[in-house]
Amino acid sequence: MNLYDLLNVIGEAKEDFVLEAIETRNRTSTKRISMRRPFLIAAVVAIMLLLVGCAVAYVLRLQDMSVGKETYTQNFDDSGKAIEPIEKERDVLTLFGHSGDPIQQATKEWFDFLETYDPDGALRDNNPDHPEIPNQYEYTYSCYTQEMADKVDEIAEKYGLKLLEEGIPFQAWQSDIFLEESGIGSLVLPDSGAEITRLSGMFYLPHNFNLETELKLKGMDTKVWLTVIYARKDYFPRDYPGGTDLSLYDQWDYTASDGTALLLALSSKGHGYIIAELSDAMMILSIDGNFSGSAYPTAEEIITKAQLEAVADVFDYSIQPQILDREPVMERLAESDAAHDAETAYEPETYTSFSEVLKSLYVKPDNTAQYAFFDLTGDGIEELLLDFSGDGAIDEWYTAQNGEIQQFWENGIFLCEGWVIEQRSPYPERDEHFYRKADSDTAWMDLDSESQGDRIATLLLHEGKWTYSDPDGTDAQEISQEEAQAIMAQYPRISLDWKPLKNYPLSESQTMQDYWNEKDVRVSDAELLDIYKTYLQDLESMNYSHYRILDINGDGVEDLLLKRENDSLLGNTDYYCLALTYRYGIVTGFASDFYLCEDGVLEHVDTRHAGDLGVEKDGHEFLRCDGLETEVLDFVVYNKSNASWYGDWWDEIPITEEEANAILAKYPRIDQGMRPISELYN
Numbered sequence: 001m002n003l004y005d006l007l008n009v010i011g012e013a014k015e016d017f018v019l020e021a022i023e024t025r026n027r028t029s030t031k032r033i034s035m036r037r038p039f040l041i042a043a044v045v046a047i048m049l050l051l052v053g054c055a056v057a058y059v060l061r062l063q064d065m066s067v068g069k070e071t072y073t074q075n076f077d078d079s080g081k082a083i084e085p086i087e088k089e090r091d092v093l094t095l096f097g098h099s100g101d102p103i104q105q106a107t108k109e110w111f112d113f114l115e116t117y118d119p120d121g122a123l124r125d126n127n128p129d130h131p132e133i134p135n136q137y138e139y140t141y142s143c144y145t146q147e148m149a150d151k152v153d154e155i156a157e158k159y160g161l162k163l164l165e166e167g168i169p170f171q172a173w174q175s176d177i178f179l180e181e182s183g184i185g186s187l188v189l190p191d192s193g194a195e196i197t198r199l200s201g202m203f204y205l206p207h208n209f210n211l212e213t214e215l216k217l218k219g220m221d222t223k224v225w226l227t228v229i230y231a232r233k234d235y236f237p238r239d240y241p242g243g244t245d246l247s248l249y250d251q252w253d254y255t256a257s258d259g260t261a262l263l264l265a266l267s268s269k270g271h272g273y274i275i276a277e278l279s280d281a282m283m284i285l286s287i288d289g290n291f292s293g294s295a296y297p298t299a300e301e302i303i304t305k306a307q308l309e310a311v312a313d314v315f316d317y318s319i320q321p322q323i324l325d326r327e328p329v330m331e332r333l334a335e336s337d338a339a340h341d342a343e344t345a346y347e348p349e350t351y352t353s354f355s356e357v358l359k360s361l362y363v364k365p366d367n368t369a370q371y372a373f374f375d376l377t378g379d380g381i382e383e384l385l386l387d388f389s390g391d392g393a394i395d396e397w398y399t400a401q402n403g404e405i406q407q408f409w410e411n412g413i414f415l416c417e418g419w420v421i422e423q424r425s426p427y428p429e430r431d432e433h434f435y436r437k438a439d440s441d442t443a444w445m446d447l448d449s450e451s452q453g454d455r456i457a458t459l460l461l462h463e464g465k466w467t468y469s470d471p472d473g474t475d476a477q478e479i480s481q482e483e484a485q486a487i488m489a490q491y492p493r494i495s496l497d498w499k500p501l502k503n504y505p506l507s508e509s510q511t512m513q514d515y516w517n518e519k520d521v522r523v524s525d526a527e528l529l530d531i532y533k534t535y536l537q538d539l540e541s542m543n544y545s546h547y548r549i550l551d552i553n554g555d556g557v558e559d560l561l562l563k564r565e566n567d568s569l570l571g572n573t574d575y576y577c578l579a580l581t582y583r584y585g586i587v588t589g590f591a592s593d594f595y596l597c598e599d600g601v602l603e604h605v606d607t608r609h610a611g612d613l614g615v616e617k618d619g620h621e622f623l624r625c626d627g628l629e630t631e632v633l634d635f636v637v638y639n640k641s642n643a644s645w646y647g648d649w650w651d652e653i654p655i656t657e658e659e660a661n662a663i664l665a666k667y668p669r670i671d672q673g674m675r676p677i678s679e680l681y682n
Contacts, residue, residue, distance in 0.1 A: 059253065060098060060263045060275070060277060061251055061263065062091070062093060062244070062246055062249060062251060062263075062265055062273070063091065063246060064098035064099045065093050065094055065095055065097070065098045065104065066091040066092060066093055066246075067092050067093070067094050067104060067107050067108035067111050067241050068091075068092045068108060068111065068112070068241075069089050069090070069091060069092065070089070070090060070092055070243045071087055071088065071089050071090075072087075072088055072089075072090060072243060073085045073086065073087055073088070074086045074088050075613050076296070076613075076616075076640070076641065078268070078296060079296055079640060080294075080295065080296040080615075080616045080640030080641060081640055081641060081642070081643055082613075082615070082641040082642060088245070090243045090244055090245040090246070091243070091244055091245075091246050092111065092241045092242065092243055092244075093241055093242060093243075093244045094107040094108075094111075094237075094239050094241045095229070095239075095273070095275065095282065095284045096231045096237040096239055096282050096284075097233075097237075097282075101233075102159040102160060102161060102233075103159075103161065103233060103236070103237060105159055106155050106156065106158070106159040106161055106236055107237070107239050107241060109155050109158075110151070110152070110155055110239075111241050113151055113155075117147075117148070117151075118145075123144065123145055124144055125144075130144060132146065133145075133146060133149055134149070135166040136163060136164070136165055136166050137149035137152055139166050139167065140163075140164050140165070140166055140167060140204060140238050141163075141236075141238060152236070155236065156236045159236075160234075161234060161235060161236040162234055162235050162236065163235070163236055164204040164205065164206075164208055164235055164236065164237070164238060165204060165205040165206070165326075166204075166205075167202035167203060167204045167205075167238075168202065168203045168204075168205070168324070168326065168329060168330070168333070169200075169201075169202055170199075170200055170201060170202070170203065170211075170333070171200050171336075171337075171340075172198045172199060172200045173336065173340050174200075174333055174336050174337075175196075175199035175200065177329070177332050177333060177336060178199070178201075178203060178209075178211075179199075181324050181329050181332070182203065182209070182321040182322060182324065183320075183321060183322035184319050184321055186316065187199075187211075187213070187228060187315060187316060187319065188215075188314045188315055188316060189257070189258060189314060189315070189316050192218065192257075192313070192314035193217075193218025193219070193314075194215060194216065194217055194218060194314035195215070195216040196213050196214070196215060197213070197214045197215075197216065197223075198212070198213060198214045199211055199212075199213040200212055200213075201213075201228075203321075203324065204238060205323065205324055205326065206323040206324075207230070207232045207235070207281070207320075207321045207323070208229075208230060208231050208232060208235060208237065208238070208321075209228075209229070209230050209321065210227065210228075210229050210238075211227065211228045211229075212225070212226075212227055213225075213226060213227075213228060214226075215311065215314070217310060217311070217314065218314075223543075223565060224287060224288070224289065224303070224311065225287075225288045226285050226286060226287045226288065226311070227284075227285070227286040228283075228284075228285055228315075229282075229283070229284040229285075229286070230281060230282075230283050230284075230319070230321060231281060231282050231283075231284075232280060232281045233280055233281060233282065234280070248267040248268050248269060249265045249266065249267045250265065250266050250267075250305070251263065251264070251265045252264055252265075252305075254309055254312060256276075256312050256313055256315070256317065257313040257314075258316070258317065258318070260276050260317040260318075261276075261277075262274055262275060262276050262312055262317075263275040263276075263277075264305075264308055264309065264312060266289070266302075266303065266305060266308055268299075268302075269290055269295070269297060269302070270288070270289040270290030270291070270292075270297050270301070270302030270303055271286070271287065271288065271289060271290065272285075272286075272287035272289045272303055272308045272311075273285070273286060273287070274287065274308070274311065274312045274315070276317045278317065281320075283315075283317055283319075285311070285312070285315065287303065287308065287311060289302050289303025289307075289308065290302055290303075291303070292607075293607045294607050294616060294618075295609075295614070295616055296616060296640065350404055350405075351404070351405040352403060352404060352405065353405070354384045354398060354400075354405065355506040355507065356405070357384075357398055357405050357407075358371075358501070358504060358506070358512060359506065359515060362501065362512065362516075363519075363584060363585075363586055363588075364516065364583060364584045364586065364588055364628060365502065365513070365516045365584070365628065366388075366501055366502075367500070367502060367629070368388065368389060368390040369386065369387065369388055369390070369500075369501040370386070370387040370390055370392075370498040370499060370500060370501060371384060371385065371386055371387070371498070371499055371501050371504055372385045372387070372496040372497050372498045372499065373385065373497070374415070374496055376397060376399070377399060381399075381400070383397050383398060383399045384397065384398040384399075385397045385496065386398075386501075387498060389412075391412075392414070392493075392496065392498060393410075393412040393413060393414055393424055394410045394412070394413050394414070394415070395409070395410055395411065395412055396408065396409055396410060397410065411423075412424040414493045414494075415493065415494040415496070416435070416491040416492060416493050416494060417491070417492050417493075417494060418437070418491070419437055419438040420435055420436070420437050420438070420456065420491045421435070421436050421437075421438055422434070422435055422491060422493065423435075423436070425460075431460070431461035431462070432458070432459070432460045432461075433458070433459040433460075433488060434458045434459075435455075435456040435457050435458070435491055436454060436455050436456055437454045437456055456491075457469065457470065457487060459484050459487060459488065460476075461484070464652075465478055466478065466479050466480065466481055466483070466484040467479065468483070468484070468487065502516075516584055519584040519585045520583055520584045520585075521585060522556075522557065523582065525558065528557070528558060528582055529549075529680075531582055531587060532560045532580070532582070532587065532680070533680065533681060535580070535587045536677075536680075542564065543564055543565035544562045544563065544564055544565065544577075544677055545563055545564065545565040545676070545677055546562070546563040546674035546675060546676060546677060547560060547561060547562055547563070547674070547675060547677050547679075547680050548560075548561040548576075548672070548673045548674060548675060549561075550596075550673070552579060552591070552596070552600060552602065552625060553579075553581065553590060553591075553625035553626060553627055553628070554600065554625070554626060554627070555581070555583070555626075555627045557581050557582055557583060559579050559580060559581045559590075560579070560580040560581070560587075561576045561578070561579050561580075562576060562577060562578045562579075562580065562677075563575070563576055563577060563674055564577045564578075574595070574672050574674070575593060575594060575595045575605075575672070576591075576593075576594055576595075576596070576672070577592060577593055578591075578592050579591040579592070579594070579625075581628075583627075583628065588628070590625060590628050590630070591623075591625055591630070592604075593605075593606075594623075595669050595672065596669065596670050596671075596672055596673075597622070597667040597668060597669050597670060598667065598668055598670055599667075600624055600625075601622050601623070601624055601633065601667045602622070602623050602624070602625065603620060603621070603622055603667060603669065604620075604621040604622075604623065605618065605619070605620055605621075606618070606619045606621070607619075608649065610649070613641075615639065615640070615641040616640045616641070617637050617638065617639050617640065617649065618637065618638045618640070619635065619636070619637045619638075619649065620634075620635070620636050620637075620663075620664060621634075621635050622634040622635070622663075622666075622667045633667075634663045634666070634667070635647060635648070636655065636660045636663050636664065637649055637651075638660070639651060644657075645657055645659070645660035
């Protein structure tokens with residue numbers, strides 16, 4: 001009910017009397033007024049209170065979007081420390097409907113159906129396409145049985161909602177096509193100065209869309225990632241309600257710069273919502289405002305309310321996507337894909353000798369890499385094997401066929417007796433041994449195919465425990481270290497004659513080391529700056545914002561240290577993302593993600609999650625660069641779950657807090673000396 005309706009109900013009250021009554025109330029006068037005036041004043045007060053009451057009753061909150069409750073277990077406090085598990089309850093939200101409207105009711109019924117239908121996934125299969133189910137149901141509403149598709153129809157009919165069609169995907173290089181064909185033109189206001197980049201997502205005909213994008217605000221050297229969702233109220237949305245602890249959110253009303261009334265919400269974890277309820281649609285912005293990389297950010301590491309409001313002010317909430325003509329749009333997208341593929345197509349070089357291959361692969365020294373020769377194919381001709389890490393595992397191998405060199409990738413395998421192949425885990429924290437038997441008729445020719453040969457067994461050492469899995473990869477059981485060693489002893493590795501790559505004879509008179517030495521020509525400072533500038537021009541999309549020129553690896557060449565344009569609104573990311581130098585005739589990187597410390601030490605800070613419960617750990621690695629080689633000086637890890645310090649990621653080297661603090665104190669950070677990248681070009 002609005003003010004006009006209330007005045008009509010009162011009857012004798014007129015608008016001029018209301019205005020006069022308000023003026024009278026605001027004056028301090030001893031003049032007598034008629035008996036009618038107090039009644040009018042009382043009526044006005046009642047009207048105002050009633051209006052306030054109406055406003056309160058219809059204020060949108062996330063609680064209004066709940067379609068149910070779910071329980072979960074809290075295992076860590078706000079700092080990441082492990083606590084006694086607490087069973088808690090949180091809301092399951094849909095952002096497309098509220099307060100019992102048709103969409104909320106339909107979403108709740110669909111959610112309740114999915115909670116009890118095929119809970120163990122027994123009806124699912126690995127088939128990426130079910131021809132018997134129309135794409136509209138399979139891809140838009142994720143139906144994998146006809147019963148699910150029938151349920152979608154039933155719910156939509158029950159609540160008077162129409163169904164969305166199959167979505168049209170738009171890649172980042174096709175954002176212009178999406179904005180043109182949808183008639184939107186731009187998601188932000190024309191005078192906002194905001195910039196939308198990397199726009200991609202899905203358009204669900206006739207009107208709905210889900211987009212991922214990056215936003216840069218005017219006057220701020222910053223960017224923020226967000227999801228933009230537009231959903232019409234008369235269509236059954238493609239919705240996947242998720243559990244949300246609303247106690248973590250601060251919610252408030254906000255009026256955007258264009259006058260649109262919004263609901264803003266910000267959690268203590270840095271996730272933000274900007275929700276606009278339009279006359280015929282909902283427009284939702286979901287903001288990733290946690291810039292720490294941690295699941296337990298501090299208040300200084302998340303987006304602020306003022307920054308969230310700044311994001312809200314730049315968007316255009318009056319957009320109304322027009323209906324696309326699918327066939328012409330798909331043709332435009334196909335043409336765009338073809339052009340993009342042609343532009344980015346990789347044309348592999350062809351080589352006629354192993355020496356040519358090695359010179360193309362190793363443009364700078366690698367003192368760890370090894371090479372060996374071995375006949376893998378059984379044809380009497382030896383192949384070239386390469387080991388990148390120096391542990392004796394084959395990472396790549398090359399064979400000469402029909403006058404050309406063919407390349408194969410392995411990702412770390414060992415050759416064992418009896419035509420057995422042992423695959424290692426690519427993750428250093430997982431000591432995994434995966435055995436399979438090759439086909440002796442073709443020797444190890446198909447090593448790059450994991451499906452080739454018969455599986456034998458899998459042994460895994462993880463978090464100090466050995467497990468054994470049978471040939472089909474199931475029925476894992478814990479075994480002792482002695483049992484694991486006995487199984488591995490059944491498949492002894494073949495000894496290969498590994499040699500340092502630097503000693504590889506490219507010709508009778510030149511080794512790989514000779515080749516590298518000849519390429520290592522030094523240039524003047526002016527030439528070096530021109531080389532760096534040219535290199536950066538080819539990397540414009542990387543958005544580097546600050547730099548410093550400083551020799552941090554002690555080889556006499558001034559290095560280029562780069563900071564990437566902030567991916568946050570905070571503007572406090574003060575570490576360098578990359579260190580470049582010019583050696584061996586190329587610009588090459590040798591360090592990343594570091595702070596500068598005293599005495600030429602670099603500090604690398606990393607946050608990792610470990611264990612089934614997602615234990616969070618912060619690692620501090622201190623290193624010094626010597627040319628292109630890196631030496632680790634110290635390493636400490638803080639395990640948040642037990643508030644303890646360690647000298648490794650796996651909690652096998654406990655140290656005291658005093659020892660950890662002493663190590664951290666050894667390497668105080670210095671002024672990073674960052675300067676705007678524009679100064680480099682000037």
